[in-house]
Amino acid sequence: MQYDFNQIEKKWQDYWAKNQTFKAVNNSDKPKYYILDMFPYPSGAGLHVGHPLGYIASDIYARYKRHKGFNVLHPQGYDSFGLPAEQYAIQTGQHPAVTTEENIKTYRRQLDQIGFSFDWSREVRTSDPQYYKWTQWIFIQLFESYFCKDSNMAKPISELIAVFEAEGNLKINAECDDNIEPFTAENWNSYSSKQQQEILLKYRLTYLAETEVNWCPALGTVLANDEIVNGVSERGGHPVVRKKMTQWSMRISAYAERLLQGLDTIDWTDSLKESQRNWIGKSVGASVIFNVIPTERSDEKSHKIDVFTTRPDTIFGVSFMTLAPEHDLVSKITTPEQKAEVEAYIEKTAKRSERDRMADVKTISGVFTGSYAEHPFTKEPVPIWIGDYVLASYGTGAVMSVPCGDQRDYDFAKHFNIPIPNIFEGVDISEEAYGSKENVKITNSDFLNGMNMKKATKRAIYELEQLGQGEGKTNYRLRDAVFSRQRYWGEPFPVYYVNGMPQMIDAKHLPLTLPEVEKYLPTEEGEPPLGRADVWAWDTNTNQVVSNELVFPTELSDEESHNGIYPLELNTMPGWAGSSWYFFRYMEEKANRDDAFATEDALKYWENVDLYIGGSEHATGHLLYSRFWVKFMKDRGFVNVEEPFKKLINQGMILGTSAYAYVLKRSAEMPESYIQKDFDKFQRAKEFLGDCVKSFIISKELKNKIIHGTANQKDLVEILKFDNWFNSQTKQKELKIYLEEVKAEDIRRIPIPVEFVNSSNEIDFNSYHKWNPEYNSAEILSSIADREVEKMSKSKYNVVNPDDIVADYGADSLRLYEMFLGPLEQYKPWNTAGITGVHSFLKKLWKLYADDNGLKVNDAETTKDSLKTLHKTIKKVEEDIENFSFNTSVSTFMIAVNELTAQKCTSKEILEPLLVLISPYAPHIAEELWSQLGNAESISTAPFPKFEEKYLVESSKEYPISFNGKMRFTMELPLDLSKDEIEAAVMANEKTQNQLQGRTPKKVIVVPGKIVNIVG
């Protein structure tokens, strides 16, 4: 009986599918457990070995939970709207739905052969109209809601309208746009419908607003910040301009405080919570209004500068103000004398990206506007500057500068010779600002003198309020999220426009499906791709999508004479729309999904996700938006939970181990990109060529030490050793001289596909030359590959496809190896060579149960050793899984199998439970052996073995005997000895006397069961 993994794995995957082994049920006596992976975007490239890492971990946990008696929901689906399919459509004209369908098929095939215990009957796809119908529905609910600050929750907009009708907006405490004019009930009732709609938009949780975007006219599209490099588009290098566009926004800022507070209730990693906290960016302080002093020549009335500060206690330390160069007031308050300089500065700043402004902290720049503001208390004039260290996008885009208390203000003041008044008692500020909030008293500050920060802050706010020039304020960095995309392959908005005002399509007519277009590009006028659709208007008479031609031209129509056919929204929703609620959809079985996104019963039963596994790159995107939508849905009574994901684990990325060879050929026509211009890499290349067997490279660290002059004697010895080694070998010397003459452009570094490099880093040139004959005549080609760890990518030829691994070693080997690589959350390199280790482990495991003559397992008596091995393993594996330390349990299995093999164990009593332990990790081999042992049911139904301490109790211990903390030898002693008895036994040992060489120990430390340390 051989371990035929291909046959076994196929057999059990078919069995699971046929018997629906992993189908979850929505009612059960067992406790529920919902374990979810971040669903994948089905890209055209298919899976590489990095993708399944998180799925394997969650699958192990899901299978483990089933053994532990839980009703487990472990679904999978596809985030199938997205840019790559659209780009492919633009290039090839193929409908994104078609390519997406193909990609999903590939993904499914690849996932299936890894043996996941997914309940595929609950699959979701965000691009499926039956799914996005409900995404559109949620959008409508957001539109029909506002955020009540009194009750701190979302409420139906109808309630707000009722208030407006009864008392206007004077008393209402609701989250809204900044530019709200107060109105009475009378005003409201006299407004036209359009005016009322405009006002309501300012309160709705999703609303239309003018937003600044990075517009690239050449591409006809909006670009993300990281798609722009040096002011031009990353692809194509086209110019990018800032442009205002009307877009849908989500009022996520209303939920800032709840999103922050909620973090304390969920079990996520501290680093992840920290990045969300930073993103929300709460700061408590005050807003202060400074009146600009009008000059004779400046225009009209006085302007007001609103600043936000976290340190109102330092208000008497203000010696200047700084506005962001983009600040609206700049053009209004700049004096004619300063105008030229200010404008030049603004132009200069506009070219710098925010990243640029941020990275460069050394350069201090700014310009005086010529104007002054009046200090609210002292009434002294305060000069107003502009400086690019103040960002327009945060707070009010203006700062009251307190150089004695803030280092950036201090540097700015020093640079421009602005006075630095000291308001801290007994603090020296001649060298730097005093940023600490603790242990200091305020001075030179009128009514704040002698107070500490806390007290002074309170008092300053009180005094500002008395003057009407400020108030206590909490500021959040979190901005409302733009929700429109100028793309084709996304959810259409269920929105049509009457007189320019957005109207929702009634939920019962959803889904509003994507129209057909002949091209997936923006229109020539710069409209989104949906602008190309011919049939894209809403007929309110029939509630159907009809031809655009039926829409009355706006100039001819007013509301009365309209024919009831209106243009539909041309934008689509962003990628995070569908992913913000998909975890609820899985809760419902497909049969019941027509009338609700999930039934109440299903939502009540599954509540929220118990364990969520995915990449940390979603920390502030998906994971924040989902929390926002769930809170909203809770407020409106659609779901019962406040948070979507109770526990969350980030899996680290698996990196590729690229291989490079160095080629020396002066006249070769080789791609420019292979030339090593980087000095370090050039040196490395020379060393590789100089000695293809072993390369000694001075580490980067050592180089840095030499540069910084911090190398110690030991480091210098290292360097000398390297030189000696290189010089002592004549052949090397010749080669070295030869290489000395070599110019950087003579050495090429060529990527070698990883499949042509063996585990000893030797390059298989036969295969390589067949694949690429270009370098057949190269003068020298390093025969050993230089390895580099980088992201897996096609262009680096380091992608490893799981299909190949499964074909060569089997899914169980792949699963074990992915776990064996290292801790789940860590970034780690993939190296296929190492898989032989886990593969031969599986073979050894098989041999424990079966040999050429068939099954070896029998009813033999258990031995003490075997029981000990088994229970040690149970204990460790259980602890490991609970701690998500999957790498260490693989080692534990190896140790167990090595031990049981050495013990020649054949006892069913030992070997049967061992299979259950291994089955979450290597389910196929476990199922096969389990059924060979005569079990009719799938191993997934078996309970997890129970650990029993009694098998691990020892009677003696191999004590390490240390002298001054250094272990010298070990001594086997019974565990029931007292401290004194242990000491006596150790002192009587001949080796102890050898170590002491006649000295009398000063002290003997005995920790029973642990260690003996002899001092002296």
Add this chain to the structure above:
RNA sequence: GCUGAAGUGGUGGAAUUGGUAGACACGUUGGACUUAAAAUCCAAUGUCCAUUAGGACGUACGGGUUCAAGUCCCGUCUUCAGUACCA
């Protein structure tokens, strides 16, 4: 700049509360089997010194606490990720 994570053999990594550093694998070397190769099995394998016995050094670097430090404390460096000069 700030925030977070990390730094252990040739490589991936282990050491869960301070108690035998390097488990388990990969790789390497030697051996067995074989006409040969593959597969499999056995042995060695942190570095240095020593014929052996054994010894010295060793967890990024420099200090400290302790009978005992990879683990705790202080300082420094490096790498990776994120970022918003956050007033």
